[in-house]
Amino acid sequence: MKIALFPGDGIGPEIMDEARRVLDALDLPGLVVFEGDVGGIAYKRHGHPLPEETLTMARAADGVLFGAVGDPECDNLERHLRPEQAILGLRAELGLFANLRPATTFAGLEDMSALKPEIAREIDVLIVRELNGDVYFGEKGMRETANGEREGYDLMSYAESEVRRIAHVAFRAAQGRKHRLCSVDKANVLETSQLWRDVIIETAADYPEIELSHMYVDNAAMQLVKKPGQFDVIVTGNLFGDILSDQASMCVGSIGLLASAALGERQTEFGTFGMYEPIHGSAPDIAGQGKANPMAMILSLAMLLRHSLGREDDAVRVENAVAKALEDGVLGGDLGGPAGTREIGDAVLARL
Ligand code: NAI
Numbered sequence: 001m002k003i004a005l006f007p008g009d010g011i012g013p014e015i016m017d018e019a020r021r022v023l024d025a026l027d028l029p030g031l032v033v034f035e036g037d038v039g040g041i042a043y044k045r046h047g048h049p050l051p052e053e054t055l056t057m058a059r060a061a062d063g064v065l066f067g068a069v070g071d072p073e074c075d076n077l078e079r080h081l082r083p084e085q086a087i088l089g090l091r092a093e094l095g096l097f098a099n100l101r102p103a104t105t106f107a108g109l110e111d112m113s114a115l116k117p118e119i120a121r122e123i124d125v126l127i128v129r130e131l132n133g134d135v136y137f138g139e140k141g142m143r144e145t146a147n148g149e150r151e152g153y154d155l156m157s158y159a160e161s162e163v164r165r166i167a168h169v170a171f172r173a174a175q176g177r178k179h180r181l182c183s184v185d186k187a188n189v190l191e192t193s194q195l196w197r198d199v200i201i202e203t204a205a206d207y208p209e210i211e212l213s214h215m216y217v218d219n220a221a222m223q224l225v226k227k228p229g230q231f232d233v234i235v236t237g238n239l240f241g242d243i244l245s246d247q248a249s250m251c252v253g254s255i256g257l258l259a260s261a262a263l264g265e266r267q268t269e270f271g272t273f274g275m276y277e278p279i280h281g282s283a284p285d286i287a288g289q290g291k292a293n294p295m296a297m298i299l300s301l302a303m304l305l306r307h308s309l310g311r312e313d314d315a316v317r318v319e320n321a322v323a324k325a326l327e328d329g330v331l332g333g334d335l336g337g338p339a340g341t342r343e344i345g346d347a348v349l350a351r352l
């Protein structure tokens with residue numbers, strides 16, 4: 001098994017150190033770990049936020065664990081040299097089309113949610129967002145209409161194959177959870193959504209044990225705050241997924257607890273190749289102070305174990321250790337507590 005670690009900028013290296021300690025404690029047989037530069041640090045060392053050798057390392061790995069990128073000292077660089085280009089570059093180069101964002105309320109943290117605690121308590125949803133299609137990648141431009149007005153346009157489109165491959169990822173994810181999948185679209189108005197829905201229904205034939213439902217996106221946004229407990233896995237397109245996944249994060253609460261995965265099509269010997277990272281950024285305001293909460297990073301490692309290395313048992317062990325630490329009141333600054341990065345890492349390791 002091969003893993004590439006890309007700590008990146010700001011709090012990235014601090015939180016990656018804690019994930020690394022958890023990984024070492026698992027003592028996986030035959031594991032090889034590479035470490036590479038991405039983001040501002042890569043620009044400073046190699047002149048590019050995504051050096052060729054980093055890309056080569058990612059391609060050789062079964063999974064990539066990514067910290068965060070973003071460095072205020074790089075703010076004036078041209079766009080293609082900005083640290084954030086490393087993420088976009090890796091997604092494109094590695095063909096990562098499926099974004100998985102779990103949102104779960106941890107016991108004892110219901111008060112952190114933007115929702116009422118008794119509603120927040122129910123949340124345990126995985127949003128599977130398509131990453132390579134939709135309005136973000138369709139034909140776009142600015143033109144002048146006949147009456148001389150400016151008109152902007154972005155074409156929404158999905159090819160059958162693009163829907164089918166994300167559908168398989170979502171159905172497989174539901175198999176490992178509560179066997180419920182809700183496909184979110186806008187099929188009452190959009191042709192793109194009609195095709196989306198047809199292909200999801202066709203794909204469902206391969207997964208008879210999964211209970212499939214469909215919901216329009218406007219209703220899904222309401223249901224996510226009204227009765228979030230009804231959802232297990234949600235699959236949706238790039239635009240709807242962008243919005244719903246951020247909404248789901250805030251239903252849970254702190255930014256320091258949420259992990260994400262970007263999966264590709266390539267199957268490794270152990271699972272699906274993917275890149276895993278916390279949803280937060282490099283937090284320059286607290287970098288180098290030992291204050292960052294490493295839990296989102298550690299939970300990203302758990303996702304890597306699950307999806308790319310086929311180590312479900314180890315993933316669950318890591319997730320349980322984090323949940324137990326939270327339940328025992330080990331809270332970082334993002335949750336209004338006093339625990340620092342190393343202390344939180346120690347607490348998770350002790351429970352592991
Ligand atoms: P941010 O997520 O880095 O920080 C937002 C706020 O949350 C800050 O107050 C920060 O201190 C706090 N925070 C974030 N993670 C935390 C953690 N683990 N523990 C405790 N507190 C935490 O977002 P911001 O400030 O908008 O962006 C900072 C830099 O990060 C920018 O350069 C941005 O482009 C980059 N960024 C990178 C991402 C990535 O690498 N995937 C994602 C989002 C932003």
Ligand code: MG
Nearest residue numbers: 242243245246
């Ligand atoms: Mg977003």
